[in-house]
Amino acid sequence: MTADWVAFLTDYGLADGYVAACHGVIARIAPAARVIDVTHEVPAQDVRHGAVVLADTLPYLPPSIVLAVVDPEVGTRRRAVAVVAGEHVLVGPDNGLLPWAADAAGGIERAVELTAPEYRLVTGATTFDGRDVFAPAAAHLAAGVDVSALGPRVDVDTLVRLPDPWLRVGPETVEAEVHVVDRFGNVALAAGATELAGAALDGHARLRVTVGERSSYLPLAASFAAVPEGDPVLLIDSAGRLALAVNRGNAAEALRLRPGDRVTIGA
Template structure:
């Protein structure tokens, strides 16, 4: 694999991303790096997991280096997981599991314990540089997965809870799965759930959040409604989303990830 896809919550104000790039370049100078994002909200494993899973189907066969790691320096495992055309490298905290699913499921995994494939710096707070980036670079340079450490039963890999979803007659209840930087609110439901609830043929649908309800058009694009108006649409990841044309639906509707929304006629 000549590609390394790289996702973190490090941001770009400090040198953390550059340090990891440097480690990869020293070990695997022929590897090419795709920066997926480094703007995952700090320590938000769930957000990172959603972004990684949504992006993975569009990446070339890659070593996927993902680090959102609130438990760095603890006993949580560092792992590499083979899934489809990819090998996912990162903390075993649920960050990798949905991406592995998107690649066809975890086939093999190892714990990253082999000292020859780590950096020895004495630090305990920067495993992205000292553990995960070296492992990803060595894999990109041709080191076999089995060399990096002992096998891990893929059934024991940590998974995040599945998003809450209920589908009934004339009703879809779903939690907010992710909010993007534009304030678009993607639910844990899509076109299939709308069809199952027989709501897909409606021009307008009732959106209920707590005690608040409003009717919104089910549109094909943001610009199908006037600027500043709210709408429902199926987004680029196939999810049912609440949006505001050229506005911020999360702020307008006071929603965040994990909140529950009901869609009905």
């Protein structure tokens, strides 16, 4: 498989030269490949956030080699892998970052461990596998190297998976974990329209939102601007999740919520 595109996600930020170094490695090996920078602003070492962003974005990408690096265990014995899923090959650490995105692409078909020395850079460094292991592998794949050449096959059932977010649906009640908070402070829950319908809550104009000991009724609307500026609202976001937002404000700060917290939605 050759690929016109390499989709690139990291927690490197843009203050240093890490992203540019990886771009340079790709350009030297696969100069015809074009790079889509998904984001380099994943919160530092936040594998879960990176996994959510990657899974939400992948369905809108062209067939790609997906290079994803959020790697708190760089330099340890954690595996480096390439995962084939639908039209994509995902390259990155075996720490849970890749499987949700692979699921969004249709499921994992096969995987290999990145061990072949001819597809790595030899720099002597142990703290920059994005440059020395993952970017070269992605670039060689984009240039047409078969994934099987990169290393031995991996049993896909042994790939590290993140825990599924907590979710419970009952009569007129949805209890869900905060799945992700975006840069605007919008709070997306691990529930969507299907769960609202399953709890017979989808026909309500307002719903009770309970966070800890605090409860309030919020409108269920189609947009942020359906409520006055500064007011909170419930809506289905662009990823299909039930989300808490504040029109031109920050719901995470206002409600003191962060990923992993639990929220109850009721009538």
